[in-house]
Amino acid sequence: MIVLENVTKYYSKKDKPAVDNIDLTVNDGEILGLVGLNGAGKTTAIRMVAGIILPSSGRITVDGVDVVEDKASASRLTGWVPETPNVDLNARAISLMRYFAGFYGFKGDETKRIIEERLRSVGLTDYAKRKLKVYSQGMKKRFLLAESLLGDPQNILFDETLNGLDPEGVKFVRDMIVKLKDDGRAILLSSHILSEIENIADRVAVIHRGKLIKLLSREEMKKIRSESLKIIVRNYDKNLLSLLEEFGEPDISGNELILKRLKIPYGEYSRIVKALVEGGYELETFCPTGESLESYFFSLVGVKK
Amino acid sequence: MRPVLYEIKRSFTSKFVILMLVAIIGLSALLSYESSASLTVSNVSSSTKVAAGYFLQGGELHVVTYAYSSTGSALSGVDVSVSYNSQSESSFSDAQGFANFTFIYQKSFQLQIVNYNYSYSSYGMMSGGASAFSVSPEISFSGFDVYQFLRSPANSSDLGFLLFYVGKNGSLSPPIKVYVAKISKNSFPLNNTMVKDNATYIYSVSSFVAYPIFPKLTQKNYNKTFAAAFEIGNSSFTLNSPLFLGRLSTYQPITQSEIQSIVLREIGSILNIFIPLLAIFAGYLTYGRDKTSGVLESVLKRPVTKGELITSRFFANSASLVFAVTVSVAISDILIHYYLHSYLTSYFTLYFIWTYVVEGVAFLGLSYLITHLVKSPGALLGSSITIFLVMSLFWSIITFTIMLAVGMVPGNPSYATLSIVFDILSPSGFQNLVAFYFTHSLGLFSTTVNPSTYWITGSTLIIIGALWMAVPLFIAVYRAIRYD
Numbered sequence: 001m002i003v004l005e006n007v008t009k010y011y012s013k014k015d016k017p018a019v020d021n022i023d024l025t026v027n028d029g030e031i032l033g034l035v036g037l038n039g040a041g042k043t044t045a046i047r048m049v050a051g052i053i054l055p056s057s058g059r060i061t062v063d064g065v066d067v068v069e070d071k072a073s074a075s076r077l078t079g080w081v082p083e084t085p086n087v088d089l090n091a092r093a094i095s096l097m098r099y100f101a102g103f104y105g106f107k108g109d110e111t112k113r114i115i116e117e118r119l120r121s122v123g124l125t126d127y128a129k130r131k132l133k134v135y136s137q138g139m140k141k142r143f144l145l146a147e148s149l150l151g152d153p154q155n156i157l158f159d160e161t162l163n164g165l166d167p168e169g170v171k172f173v174r175d176m177i178v179k180l181k182d183d184g185r186a187i188l189l190s191s192h193i194l195s196e197i198e199n200i201a202d203r204v205a206v207i208h209r210g211k212l213i214k215l216l217s218r219e220e221m222k223k224i225r226s227e228s229l230k231i232i233v234r235n236y237d238k239n240l241l242s243l244l245e246e247f248g249e250p251d252i253s254g255n256e257l258i259l260k261r262l263k264i265p266y267g268e269y270s271r272i273v274k275a276l277v278e279g280g281y282e283l284e285t286f287c288p289t290g291e292s293l294e295s296y297f298f299s300l301v302g303v304k305k
Numbered sequence: 306m307r308p309v310l311y312e313i314k315r316s317f318t319s320k321f322v323i324l325m326l327v328a329i330i331g332l333s334a335l336l337s338y339e340s341s342a343s344l345t346v347s348n349v350s351s352s353t354k355v356a357a358g359y360f361l362q363g364g365e366l367h368v369v370t371y372a373y374s375s376t377g378s379a380l381s382g383v384d385v386s387v388s389y390n391s392q393s394e395s396s397f398s399d400a401q402g403f404a405n406f407t408f409i410y411q412k413s414f415q416l417q418i419v420n421y422n423y424s425y426s427s428y429g430m431m432s433g434g435a436s437a438f439s440v441s442p443e444i445s446f447s448g449f450d451v452y453q454f455l456r457s458p459a460n461s462s463d464l465g466f467l468l469f470y471v472g473k474n475g476s477l478s479p480p481i482k483v484y485v486a487k488i489s490k491n492s493f494p495l496n497n498t499m500v501k502d503n504a505t506y507i508y509s510v511s512s513f514v515a516y517p518i519f520p521k522l523t524q525k526n527y528n529k530t531f532a533a534a535f536e537i538g539n540s541s542f543t544l545n546s547p548l549f550l551g552r553l554s555t556y557q558p559i560t561q562s563e564i565q566s567i568v569l570r571e572i573g574s575i576l577n578i579f580i581p582l583l584a585i586f587a588g589y590l591t592y593g594r595d596k597t598s599g600v601l602e603s604v605l606k607r608p609v610t611k612g613e614l615i616t617s618r619f620f621a622n623s624a625s626l627v628f629a630v631t632v633s634v635a636i637s638d639i640l641i642h643y644y645l646h647s648y649l650t651s652y653f654t655l656y657f658i659w660t661y662v663v664e665g666v667a668f669l670g671l672s673y674l675i676t677h678l679v680k681s682p683g684a685l686l687g688s689s690i691t692i693f694l695v696m697s698l699f700w701s702i703i704t705f706t707i708m709l710a711v712g713m714v715p716g717n718p719s720y721a722t723l724s725i726v727f728d729i730l731s732p733s734g735f736q737n738l739v740a741f742y743f744t745h746s747l748g749l750f751s752t753t754v755n756p757s758t759y760w761i762t763g764s765t766l767i768i769i770g771a772l773w774m775a776v777p778l779f780i781a782v783y784r785a786i787r788y789d
Binding site for chain 2: 047050051052053054071072073075076078079080082086087088095098099100102103104147148151
């Protein structure tokens with residue numbers, strides 16, 4: 001379990017805090033999504049939890065161990081998968097894994113077994129002796145996953161890990177994150193890909209300008225999701241908007257129409273369908289839209305999409 | 306693998322570190338060789354020589370020549386020309402050093418002269434020599450001869466001589482005993498039996514044409530004078546009187562103080578440039594660049610504290626510095642002993658190693674310190690270069706200029722004090738303090754003063770060195786823990 005209590009981080013006393021008095025808890029067996037614009041403070045928060053930088057004030061604990069007071073023990077309980085490969089790319093994967101393994105006190109055959117297991121889990125067994133600089137972007141990400149999980153940490157931080165991956169890579173990492181969660185680990189996942197966060201996160205923390213401005217549960221996300229509908233009709237006309245205004249705030253983008261801020265509860269969506277059919281519209285698509293978290297996020301941070 | 310072992314391996318296998326180690330050790334060895342060898346006075350020519358003899362057979366004169374180096378070993382490819390009674394032949398020496406010639410022998414009741422000359426290529430230049438021997442009408446072969454002034458291949462200051470034998474019909478030598486004895490003024494007039502009875506070295510040789518002999522001298526015999534007697538059979542000496550060999554060593558005694566001056570001046574000049582260079586840039590390549598580019602974070606996220614990580618890398622870098630200094634000094638000491646027959650005292654050796662380990666570790670600490678003061682790899686590299694230029698390469702020029710500017714010249718009461726202050730202010734000045742301690746000579750003008758007058762003692766040198774090694778690293782670790 002990761003707990004941040006009143007955590008603040010100043011990089012410079014002249015500037016505003018990068019992270020401002022954040023309280024956050026990531027429970028075991030939970031994925032907490034961390035979303036925010038660039039510079040919102042997500043990476044700073046994650047780097048503090050990883051023990052890379054110190055908080056200016058507040059307290060961070062990992063499974064009850066204070067990250068500042070007992071950094072080595074806290075790091076043993078934490079894995080951090082950074083956004084970009086920050087390892088020595090001139091090293092061979094196997095050499096670097098052996099070096100990293102040394103910090104966990106593995107010995108002899110145990111080291112070999114664990115390294116092989118980690119590399120196999122990310123599909124890099126055949127590339128273990130190659131230098132990391134010849135790895136593709138996806139392979140480097142997979143290596144980061146393997147080396148971050150070397151010590152079998154109970155708490156894992158994913159910082160924009162899905163960025164730059166092809167669809168297959170995204171699926172691989174997503175499945176791995178879910179599996180780690182199912183193993184009972186606490187996972188803090190930062191991503192710009194809000195749909196991914198929405199798909200797998202149990203809760204979502206929205207950070208803006210260093211502050212935690214919203215913490216959404218899965219139920220609340222469902223509610224937000226259900227508060228927007230995607231509607232596509234074949235015979236669109238301008239009366240359609242006025243018809244739908246009775247049920248919410250229609251917003252047209254291309255041939256799609258998003259109905260936001262619904263004025264009727266989830267159980268009465270059939271009234272909208274009925275109104276459309278009775279109005280003579282040929283309905284092609286009618287479903288809760290996946291963009292709702294994104295829309296909600298932008299409305300929260302006050303930025304127009 | 307323990308992380309520190311990986312760090313050491315990474316530090317030692319860095320291309321830059323390998324290059325620096327080769328440069329430091331190689332240049333130190335070369336300078337030691339140059340300084341020591343130049344002090345070894347020798348009258349031994351290092352040029353090629355040719356020994357010659359003859360035998361008569363079937364109305365022909367056979368001339369046997371042997372080309373040899375200054376150590377007596379055979380040389381091939383030497384162009385030898387022999388002329389006898391208007392006959393002339395030339396040939397190149399073979400792989401065993403021999404070139405043989407055959408002439409029509411013209412009987413005579415007088416001695417006949419055989420001239421021979423030789424030429425060879427040395428470093429692209431043609432060199433050579435000439436000599437002659439006589440053919441006696443009563444003697445059908447030249448027999449035994451001795452060529453002096455060989456240089457021992459095992460110890461270049463030791464001398465030896467070459468036995469050369471051309472027997473009847475070209476046969477090899479019979480068994481010959483060689484007696485080498487120390488002689489003194491009281492030994493004269495000298496005879497072969499005296500040499501035999503007092504021989505220090507006895508050699509039994511046989512079946513040779515050319516055979517080099519190098520008496521293995523002990524240090525007490527370096528200044529002794531020797532003579533040799535050569536016995537064929539049990540009592541027949543080949544020469545009527547002993548061969549005067551003179552001294553068999555070109556070694557000139559040298560004081561420990563002179564050796565220390567050589568080491569401080571020659572090896573010190575190399576280490577004083579290359580050790581800071583190695584320290585600063587090894588620190589940059591294995592720590593600073595990793596820190597500023599973010600690579601260090603991949604290590605810092607492990608169960609390790611910042612202090613442990615920094616000191617671990619620092620230790621790995623320091624190992625390469627200690628290796629460079631120790632091996633350089635060891636090789637220099639061996640070379641100096643080879644030429645000057647004297648090892649450095651362990652006291653001086655430890656201080657010398659300490660001096661450059663201090664200098665290297667201090668610059669390494671400075672490299673780590675600036676890593677925690679700048680943010681980008683570019684700024685770090687620029688700062689590292691500046692530190693090297695100002696505090697190492699040009700430190701003596703900077704201090705000299707400042708001292709001149711403020712009117713500090715030898716004779717001024719504060720000259721020595723200010724010199725010492727400047728030497729304390731930079732790690733590169735530490736070697737000046739140690740040199741001052743050993744030579745009592747201070748500053749660019751080599752002013753002679755007593756070091757203890759200025760508190761420069763063994764203890765203060767250890768304290769100053771310890772502070773230089775610890776303080777920059779301590780501040781670097783403090784900044785990392787407190788501010789990163």
